[in-house]
Amino acid sequence: xxxxxxxxxxxxxxxxxxxxxxxxxxxxxxxxxxxxxxxxxxxxxxxxxxxxxxxxxxxxxxxxxxxxxxxxxxxxxxxxxxxxxxxxxxxxxxxxxxxxxxxxxxxxxxxxxxxxxxxx
Amino acid sequence: xxxxxxxxxxxxxxxxxxxxxxxxxxxxxxxxxxxxxxxxxxxxxxxxxxxxxxxxxxxxxxxxxxxxxxxxxxxxxxxxxxxxxxxxxxxxxxxxxxxxxxxxxxxxxxxxxxxxxxxxxxxxxxxxxxx
Numbered sequence: 001x002x003x004x005x006x007x008x009x010x011x012x013x014x015x016x017x018x019x020x021x022x023x024x025x026x027x028x029x030x031x032x033x034x035x036x037x038x039x040x041x042x043x044x045x046x047x048x049x050x051x052x053x054x055x056x057x058x059x060x061x062x063x064x065x066x067x068x069x070x071x072x073x074x075x076x077x078x079x080x081x082x083x084x085x086x087x088x089x090x091x092x093x094x095x096x097x098x099x100x101x102x103x104x105x106x107x108x109x110x111x112x113x114x115x116x117x118x119x120x
Numbered sequence: 121x122x123x124x125x126x127x128x129x130x131x132x133x134x135x136x137x138x139x140x141x142x143x144x145x146x147x148x149x150x151x152x153x154x155x156x157x158x159x160x161x162x163x164x165x166x167x168x169x170x171x172x173x174x175x176x177x178x179x180x181x182x183x184x185x186x187x188x189x190x191x192x193x194x195x196x197x198x199x200x201x202x203x204x205x206x207x208x209x210x211x212x213x214x215x216x217x218x219x220x221x222x223x224x225x226x227x228x229x230x231x232x233x234x235x236x237x238x239x240x241x242x243x244x245x246x247x248x249x250x251x
């Protein structure tokens with residue numbers, strides 16, 4: 001499958017990356033009370049550009065260390081934990097919304113194609 | 121799809137934390153006749169648990185430690201468990217601290233439930249694509 005799909009555009013890749021981003025943010029939320037845990041996130045823009053630029057027929061790669069970045073803590077904490085619940089919850093909501101947006105786009109393209117095929 | 125495992129591990133860990141809070145509050149007034157026998161407040165210690173690719177990290181209970189704070193000495197000569205000098209030893213449980221722990225654990229638990237529900241909805245929508 002080509003990274004920039006002729007029918008769905010970049011949204012197929014976007015769906016895969018959003019899913020990974022949701023995993024990382026869920027990890028942050030799960031470890032909100034773990035001492036010395038450092039919150040991370042995926043630099044979505046950079047990861048999407050890299051995924052779109054890869055040659056066709058190569059398998060999709062995991063986000064590299066350049067894109068799996070650490071979050072800057074807003075305030076120091078005594079146990080070394082840098083997870084801020086509010087920031088992570090907002091990031092989770094935003095990522096879920098991005099996933100839904102890509103899904104909606106793919107769905108509408110599919111419906112358009114089905115209408116063209118079946119004629120109704 | 122590790123998100124379900126990650127959120128599940130968080131639920132288990134916060135649930136264990138709530139259990140220790142309940143234990144501490146239940147034993148807050150259990151006095152003993154000597155400092156060694158007095159109940160010690162229990163606290164969970166969490167540890168990150170790698171669940172596959174880097175970035176997918178759950179949480180696990182590393183262990184439950186007992187507080188090393190000294191037992192509170194009270195002068196109650198009429199108490200059946202009082203020692204030779206008339207002292208009983210009460211646990212060093214701070215109810216305010218336990219309530220704060222309970223609120224924090226409940227908030228983390230609710231947050232993990234939200235993660236589970238949102239992921240489940242997204243996956244269901246993906247499965248039903250095109251129907």
